[in-house]
Amino acid sequence: MSPELTETAKIITVADGFCVRQAVDNMAWIDMGDYAIVVDALEGQELEADVFDAIASTFDPKRISYVLNTHTHSDHTALNPAFGRRCGAEIVNLHTHHIPRDGRWFEGTQRRAVMLPMGGVHSGHDCIVWVPSDKALFTGDLFGWGLIPLAGPLRDDAARRVLDAYALMIEFDPHVVIPGHGPLCSSGELKRWVEYFNHLCHQVRDAVLSGKTDAQIIEQTAPPQDMAHWWRFVQWKHEDSLNKVLEAVRCGALSI
Numbered sequence: 730m731s732p733e734l735t736e737t738a739k740i741i742t743v744a745d746g747f748c749v750r751q752a753v754d755n756m757a758w759i760d761m762g763d764y765a766i767v768v769d770a771l772e773g774q775e776l777e778a779d780v781f782d783a784i785a786s787t788f789d790p791k792r793i794s795y796v797l798n799t800h801t802h803s804d805h806t807a808l809n810p811a812f813g814r815r816c817g818a819e820i821v822n823l824h825t826h827h828i829p830r831d832g833r834w835f836e837g838t839q840r841r842a843v844m845l846p847m848g849g850v851h852s853g854h855d856c857i858v859w860v861p862s863d864k865a866l867f868t869g870d871l872f873g874w875g876l877i878p879l880a881g882p883l884r885d886d887a888a889r890r891v892l893d894a895y896a897l898m899i900e901f902d903p904h905v906v907i908p909g910h911g912p913l914c915s916s917g918e919l920k921r922w923v924e925y926f927n928h929l930c931h932q933v934r935d936a937v938l939s940g941k942t943d944a945q946i947i948e949q950t951a952p953p954q955d956m957a958h959w960w961r962f963v964q965w966k967h968e969d970s971l972n973k974v975l976e977a978v979r980c981g982a983l984s985i
């Protein structure tokens with residue numbers, strides 16, 4: 730996320746001993762009982778003191794044994810070294826560890842969490858983290874409040890990987906969805922995004938087949954009303970998604 734997109738951080742208590750620091754970049758600290766974990770580590774090293782103060786008001790940061798990175802883009806890993814230095818925490822992501830396809834469990838006396846690899850969607854090293862006792866799901870950047878979460882171009886195989894990832898995330902039926910960026914939500918928004926994406930693909934393909942120009946298609950494909958309040962959706966995300974679908978349909982690479 731670019732620096733001009735900063736906003737004031739909120740500390741949201743998901744449950745006792747489970748806090749999310751929500752801003753443009755999100756992170757969380759979770760008391761597992763006999764130790765604690767952190768999920769994601771923000772973009773700016775200058776936030777170190779602020780973050781450690783916030784954690785200290787929940788529990789002693791020295792109890793943090795693991796930092797789980799949903800992926801290794803720099804806006805999710807900046808404080809990794811600080812957690813290593815201050816707490817001796819082990820950094821866990823797909824660059825540092827092999828994580829089996831059926832996930833790596835972190836078992837605690839109060840909670841457990843599983844980290845599951847979902848590579849090849851937003852990056853080659855995506856993971857999600859599921860905390861069953863709180864029905865909380867960390868999606869990393871797989872959910873982007875309206876963004877098509879692909880690093881590369883939209884093509885049939887990539888679209889299928891995205892839809893498979895969403896099917897798996899929706900199957901958990903999360904009550905709390907913690908995306909990599911922006912406000913928290915729940916499984917309803919994950920389902921709504923899948924509908925939106927499928928609808929966009931069909932609508933654009935029909936419009937191209939009927940001979941409409943790009944300008945006409947863009948003008949006629951308004952952001953859905955019920956998504957107008959989605960975080961920064963109307964400002965730029967809908968247009969970005971529309972352009973990606975348009976490009977894919979124009980080059981004959983999207984048949985879903």
Ligand SMILES: [Zn+2]
Pocket residue numbers: 800802851852870
């Ligand atoms: Zn990312």
